[in-house]
Amino acid sequence: MKGKNINKLGEFGLIDFIKKHNTKPKSYHNVCLDIGDDCFSFNPHTKSKYIVTTDILIENIHFKRQWATAKQIGQKAIEVNVSDIASMGNSKPLYAFISLGIPKNISVDFVKELFNSIKNTCDKYGIHLSGGDTVGAKDITISVTLAGICDKPISRTGAKNGDLIFVTGTFGDSVAGLEILSKAKKNLTSCERNLIKKHLIPQARLKEANLISKAIKITSMTDSSDGLFKSIELLTENKGAVINMEKIPLSQNLIKYTNKDYNKLYNCALFGGEEFELVFTINKKDKTKLEKLLPNVTCIGYINNGKVTYLQNGKQKKVKYNGYKHF
Amino acid sequence: MKGKNINKLGEFGLIDFIKKHNTKPKSYHNVCLDIGDDCFSFNPHTKSKYIVTTDILIENIHFKRQWATAKQIGQKAIEVNVSDIASMGNSKPLYAFISLGIPKNISVDFVKELFNSIKNTCDKYGIHLSGGDTVGAKDITISVTLAGICDKPISRTGAKNGDLIFVTGTFGDSVAGLEILSKAKKNLTSCERNLIKKHLIPQARLKEANLISKAIKITSMTDSSDGLFKSIELLTENKGAVINMEKIPLSQNLIKYTNKDYNKLYNCALFGGEEFELVFTINKKDKTKLEKLLPNVTCIGYINNGKVTYLQNGKQKKVKYNGYKHF
Numbered sequence: 001m002k003g004k005n006i007n008k009l010g011e012f013g014l015i016d017f018i019k020k021h022n023t024k025p026k027s028y029h030n031v032c033l034d035i036g037d038d039c040f041s042f043n044p045h046t047k048s049k050y051i052v053t054t055d056i057l058i059e060n061i062h063f064k065r066q067w068a069t070a071k072q073i074g075q076k077a078i079e080v081n082v083s084d085i086a087s088m089g090n091s092k093p094l095y096a097f098i099s100l101g102i103p104k105n106i107s108v109d110f111v112k113e114l115f116n117s118i119k120n121t122c123d124k125y126g127i128h129l130s131g132g133d134t135v136g137a138k139d140i141t142i143s144v145t146l147a148g149i150c151d152k153p154i155s156r157t158g159a160k161n162g163d164l165i166f167v168t169g170t171f172g173d174s175v176a177g178l179e180i181l182s183k184a185k186k187n188l189t190s191c192e193r194n195l196i197k198k199h200l201i202p203q204a205r206l207k208e209a210n211l212i213s214k215a216i217k218i219t220s221m222t223d224s225s226d227g228l229f230k231s232i233e234l235l236t237e238n239k240g241a242v243i244n245m246e247k248i249p250l251s252q253n254l255i256k257y258t259n260k261d262y263n264k265l266y267n268c269a270l271f272g273g274e275e276f277e278l279v280f281t282i283n284k285k286d287k288t289k290l291e292k293l294l295p296n297v298t299c300i301g302y303i304n305n306g307k308v309t310y311l312q313n314g315k316q317k318k319v320k321y322n323g324y325k326h327f
Numbered sequence: 328m329k330g331k332n333i334n335k336l337g338e339f340g341l342i343d344f345i346k347k348h349n350t351k352p353k354s355y356h357n358v359c360l361d362i363g364d365d366c367f368s369f370n371p372h373t374k375s376k377y378i379v380t381t382d383i384l385i386e387n388i389h390f391k392r393q394w395a396t397a398k399q400i401g402q403k404a405i406e407v408n409v410s411d412i413a414s415m416g417n418s419k420p421l422y423a424f425i426s427l428g429i430p431k432n433i434s435v436d437f438v439k440e441l442f443n444s445i446k447n448t449c450d451k452y453g454i455h456l457s458g459g460d461t462v463g464a465k466d467i468t469i470s471v472t473l474a475g476i477c478d479k480p481i482s483r484t485g486a487k488n489g490d491l492i493f494v495t496g497t498f499g500d501s502v503a504g505l506e507i508l509s510k511a512k513k514n515l516t517s518c519e520r521n522l523i524k525k526h527l528i529p530q531a532r533l534k535e536a537n538l539i540s541k542a543i544k545i546t547s548m549t550d551s552s553d554g555l556f557k558s559i560e561l562l563t564e565n566k567g568a569v570i571n572m573e574k575i576p577l578s579q580n581l582i583k584y585t586n587k588d589y590n591k592l593y594n595c596a597l598f599g600g601e602e603f604e605l606v607f608t609i610n611k612k613d614k615t616k617l618e619k620l621l622p623n624v625t626c627i628g629y630i631n632n633g634k635v636t637y638l639q640n641g642k643q644k645k646v647k648y649n650g651y652k653h654f
Contacts, residue, residue: 033480037483038414051366054472056426058465097381131381135385141464143468153368155364325337
């Protein structure tokens with residue numbers, strides 16, 4: 001079917017392809033009625049709580065076909081939702097419901113690659129593709145609703161005075177990668193290619209979230225999908241915090257790319273979205289245990305009763321929201 | 328805020344508006360963590376099975392702003408999903424997850440009216456608005472995932488040889504209404520206005536589905552969202568049926584509108600989508616009980632072991648799929 005447009009396959013042809021290539025549900029999915037009926041149905045997992053998240057990706061808003069492959073787009077659509085499930089702690093994603101808006105002039109190959117990538121990323125996490133809708137659209141539209149289970153959801157709002165604020169990974173790479181893509185620069189350096197990779201193929205921190213939340217009481221947690229600054233705002237609603245800016249972990253790639261321009265560096269690290277690190281709080285007594293368990297974490301500050309204050313080399317620095325605005 | 332564009336309110340302003348105007352969950356929603364966190368969380372309803380459906384509506388594909396109000400669009404987005412939940416029989420919709428793609432140039436009033444309509448339609452069915460995502464988009468995009476519970480899902484495939492095929496309501500009005508809207512005709516007759524209403528404000532048959540499935544064994548059921556012909560195809564997978572075309576219920580409005588042109592009439596009635604009637608099968612022994620319980624049903628044929636055959640005044644008529652193609 002190479003080169004053929006999706007209208008040669010048709011909506012019902014695509015649904016048949018999806019049905020044929022979808023994996024059978026595993027026993028832990030408790031399925032009563034599988035994908036392909038008016039509803040998907042399953043028996044309750046009685047010992048857990050359900051958790052559900054939803055995210056929508058739209059072409060030319062979240063990605064461009066000229067710089068992302070169908071494989072990367074499909075992968076990202078699932079990873080961003082798994083990241084929300086991860087933020088609940090001790091969780092397992094189970095069911096994905098996916099609506100696809102597909103332009104008429106797109107190739108069958110592209111749509112099949114997109115579907116295969118969605119399915120493979122679901123498989124990686126043991127997620128069953130449980131339902132969906134396929135419609136025509138001007139721009140590629142991928143809406144994912146992901147349901148799973150967890151023991152006890154860790155909310156964004158549970159941090160207590162004195163709790164330490166930790167993060168996984170580094171910040172700012174994804175938005176720097178996006179900037180490089182936007183410039184359509186040729187002859188990329190390896191550092192630029194790494195930044196682009198962080199933007200195009202984000203990885204949810206499900207394993208890390210489960211590891212720490214099983215062993216330690218995480219008092220609050222979120223992911224950094226709207227940028228680190230926004231995550232801190234969410235964890236400190238009606239609270240204060242002190243954030244040591246020089247503690248915010250930065251990759252060597254970002255430091256090199258920004259030529260150590262610290263204004264640009266912190267702009268990327270604080271406001272760059274589409275990054276899927278964990279931002280969470282713990283009681284300070286658990287610090288050593290956490291750092292032994294997961295060496296790839298950094299303490300960037302602590303919760304207090306005042307306002308949220310950013311310090312740079314001990315001096316207070318005014319920081320105002322400067323992130324992406326959808327509208 | 329009259330006349331102001333949505334970018335004056337902004338994404339986070341809109342989220343605040345939604346949080347403020349969302350109703351508190353009722354006790355039967357079993358909520359652990361409400362809308363506004365990374366995930367929504369709830370305790371399992373242990374005595375029921377879960378059912379989930381998802382549908383996406385995109386501007387200029389499913390509706391046009393020039394002929395549908397924000398109120399009508401919001402209402403339809405929920406009704407079409409409730410219709411799928413209804414098809415499961417003895418069901419209750421509980422949780423809605425809604426992603427909105429919103430163009431920058433749209434008015435705050437429009438978005439608020441859209442949200443209020445979504446919320447009011449959810450309220451009508453006892454559905455809790457449980458999660459969502461708001462992003463920028465070129466066209467208004469509304470993705471709804473609706474979860475609920477039921478005793479035992481009625482699939483599309485349970486019909487047995489000899490079972491009678493029943494439908495609720497009438498067929499063809501919605502597509503006729505769409506045709507009238509597309510012509511942008513002025514000075515509409517009352518019959519034309521009624522057909523338009525059927526297209527713009529569909530009503531899910533939840534009450535009717537629950538009434539009959541509680542009292543009678545429904546052997547298979549679906550809704551007619553892709554048209555009656557497609558519904559019959561779904562209920563007769565690997566089976567046959569005899570459909571008496573003159574039994575297909577038609578409204579006086581449609582008969583008048585088509586000037587009794589029977590070709591056009593049956594084209595509308597069989598292939599017109601976006602109609603949300605129930606199409607279902609029962610054992611013939613339950614016929615009288617059903618008709619007493621719900622007078623607004625019509626038997627249009629029966630299941631057999633052969634092929635699907637359409638009869639017009641006793642004579643076989645060739646009928647080939649002629650419905651809407653998304654791509």
